Amino acid sequence: MTLELNKVTPQIDHMGHVLAGRAAHQGKVLPAARALLAAFADRQAELCLVAESEPGQRLRCASPGDERLDVAYAPPALPAEVTIVAADGSQIYPDRHGIAFYYAINTGSIVFRHGSGQAPEVRTEPRLCYADDELYPGGAPVSGDLVSAERTLAEMRALAQVTLAEPPAGPPRVALGDGPLLIWLQRANLPQGRQERILADYLDCLDRLRLGRATVSGFVSRPHSAEVIALLYLAQLKLAARQQVKSLAETDYRGLTDRALFGYLSPGERSALFVRGTAANLDFRDRGHTIHFFYLNTGSDLARVEVPEWVARDPDRLGLAHAAVYDQCRCNNGYPYVLTRADELAVILGEEREALEGMIMQAMARHGLSLPELSRKAQQKQAARWRRRR
Amino acid sequence: MEIQVGRIIRSSTTRFAVGCRVLRPEVPVFGSLVKVPVLDDEVYGLIYDVCMEDDPYVRQIAVQEEVRAEHIEDQRRNRQVPIEVGVLVVGYRRGGTIVHRLPPQPPTSLDVLYTCTGEGLVEFTRRFDYFRLVLDNRDLPADELLAANLRYAAEARSDGQAFLVDAGRELARLLNMDLVRLDGLLRRLRDWA
Known part of the structure; x- marks a missing residue:
């Protein structure tokens, strides 16, 4: 084993701690984000201006459509065919x-x-x-x-x-x-x-x-995107404050996704x-x-x-x-x-790729080329990794 | 009438595997006699297994509350293919003569497997020398296989009952040292008769 798990154990523990902290933080800010969604639910024109502004472009903000933003739309019936x-x-x-x-x-x-x-x-x-x-x-x-x-x-x-x-x-x-x-x-x-x-x-x-x-x-x-989150975050700020935001990562809404919203x-x-x-x-x-x-x-x-x-x-x-x-x-x-x-x-599976490359090698040989081989680097890697692949 | 069962995907002198797309009422059937034309010869075998492999996806679908007809058809016709049919070699035909021995050469990849019914089945089962080629395979349900084959052979004849009596006599000769096995086989034939 070349990945010595004992050496990474402390990092794994710290990673768990960080992930738990991030989830807790997002849990705290999520209600505020949802409150913003409700507050701006019918202010599409205002939000469009935010999205089209220079900070809005920088943060890749989504633009609202015509629908009220905080409504959940039920699926219509699917046609029989x-x-x-x-x-x-x-x-x-x-x-x-x-x-x-x-x-x-x-x-x-x-x-x-x-x-x-x-x-x-x-x-x-x-x-x-x-x-x-x-x-x-x-x-x-x-x-x-x-x-x-x-x-x-x-x-x-x-x-x-x-x-x-x-x-x-x-x-x-x-x-x-x-x-x-x-x-x-x-x-x-x-x-x-x-x-x-x-x-x-x-x-x-x-x-x-x-x-x-x-x-x-x-x-x-x-999806991991936060285009709606970015829009709502910018929309709540005063105009001057918006200009200061370089990235969502430097705000309280870092890591919060539209999926969570x-x-x-x-x-x-x-x-x-x-x-x-x-x-x-x-x-x-x-x-x-x-x-x-x-x-x-x-x-x-x-x-x-x-x-x-x-x-x-x-x-x-x-x-x-x-x-x-x-x-x-x-x-x-x-x-x-x-x-x-x-x-x-x-999907092209590993064995299918091997079969394809076998046919390519045969075709090359049929046309007078010497049997192709992997580069020395690939050959040596294959040889050294053989035991680990068994 | 000969029906195409599928094509050879793997073969050896004693057994071969055939791939087919779907199960139909008439093929492939356990115990039925089948044949593969190989150059000027024909290799004969008995279908001893029909296998559909699973995978994690079909397992997942199997336990869903609602399984749609389109999903079932997709699994059966597109995903779970080929259905693998196992065939035990029991003889060959060369120069018009049927021989109940292993063939000199097995069939090769993608050779076509056909059913062998009616006259062809009657002709092949006129003699019982192939019994030993079946009974010697203790890793297969050999007794069930032979019994099934004999039932089809009897059905193909007008004097099916007499045929089964003759087959029983031959089995008694071959299995006289294993009366328990013989009893089991004869019961299978008698149950049908």
């Missing part, structure tokens, strides 16, 4: 110590026909990336961040393609993605041109889904709608897809559900998203059944 589509992806990241420099993205999707009694349709779409422009975008080796962004795009493409393949005249269609709908691409190591292309393709998918009159949502399990929701209920406060939402707004969200008690957890503005502003489609997501969670331990299955379809 609804088609729920989900997609998820996984990847093999590029590894310069591996047998070859490549990466792979596998997308899994499921069409679940609620009320039909039929087996869902499932499919996977694997893609192996080895071409020069895929591996060296802009001249530099592809990064893990770029592969993650490409995977997110592949998920959205699959979601749009599979959803729109369902007949528009049939049962209403709900497309459910795993994670936020709002993608965050502004990372330093993504080539600018690639960023723009990924974002444009992603927004194209949303365009097509809007045109096809599908209901789209993204499901964020155990909306902990009063009963199973099936959702919070009011809000607008995501991150700068990336501007790109979405420009194309008419401003991302809204609500919190949902899934029955055993509190999740954030994101929807584009054309769903948020349509009461029927908003209700459909609410009812469908809750119904999916209700019979699956608080997490959507379709997302569980899409993940299962997409």
Whole structure:
């Protein structure tokens, strides 16, 4: 054993102490935060000004929608028949110590026909990336961040393609993605041109889904964000005091999450709608897809559900998203059944990767290359770790 | 009529495993005779096991208060596949002749397994030399397997009762040193007859 647990024992004990203190602190400030939610429940215009102000942007404050903020909204009845589509992806990241420099993205999707009694349709779409422009975008080796962004795009493409393949005249269609709908691409190591292309393709998918009159949502399990908390905290301060707040972490509300704030929701209920406060939402707004969200008690957890503005502003489609997501969670331990299955379809297991790389090695040998091998570093690590893996 | 049961996923000279998608009323059936075309030959076997594996997810669904039809169909048709069928090799056909011995070569991956009923079943069970290939497998429910197979073979004949009497005689010869086992097997046949 190289992690000597006896050496970390005092740290573990201290960690428990710190976590208990943090929970106690949050328990103390939470009633105040909820009181603020009630106090500002119908002052949307005022809150919008706070969110749009410079401190509001700095703290990535959410903006309120039109609904009263402290009301819990019960789920509407789900239509007898609804088609729920989900997609998820996984990847093999590029590894310069591996047998070859490549990466792979596998997308899994499921069409679940609620009320039909039929087996869902499932499919996977694997893609192996080895071409020069895929591996060296802009001249530099592809990064893990770029592969993650490409995977997110592949998920959205699959979601749009599979959803729109369902007949528009049939049962209403709900497309459910795993994670936020709002993608965050502004990372330093993504080539600018690639960023723009990924974002444009992603927004194209949303365009097509809007045109096809599908209901789209993204499901964020155990969210850690505090966009509503930040909004309420700033709103209670005088204008001058707001300018002094650099981060929520330096306030009494540090560590407090929106999830805790909306902990009063009963199973099936959702919070009011809000607008995501991150700068990336501007790109979405420009194309008419401003991302809204609500919190949902899934029955055993509190999740954030994101929807584009054309769903948020349509009461029927908003209700459909609410009812469908809750119904999916209700019979699956608080997490959507379709997302569980899409993940299962997409995930690339260790033994599958080994089988894939075995085939790649054979292909390389068939084409006259000497048998590829791991880098010396990877070989030595494998050799040294062998005993611990037994 | 031959029905496709599934495809070989694992094989050896004595046994093989077959993967199939769903259970249908007629296949796969415990004790039924099946065959796999292998090049110019056919390898014969008896289905001794049909296995559906569990996993933590299906266990979780099984104890939920409400299990939807779509979830059940998803588990059965998409997740719990393949259903694994175990087959015990009991002979082969070469050059038109059926031999109740182990074949020179086993079937290979993805070869197709078919049911063997009617005339094919009658032809294979005209002789009883394959009994020993079944009875020697003490890690299987060999007696139950053979009894089931003999019942199907009797059903395929107009003189099923006489066939079972002959089969009983052969069993008495093979198991004359193990009368308790013989008694158990004959009771299984008699119960049916």
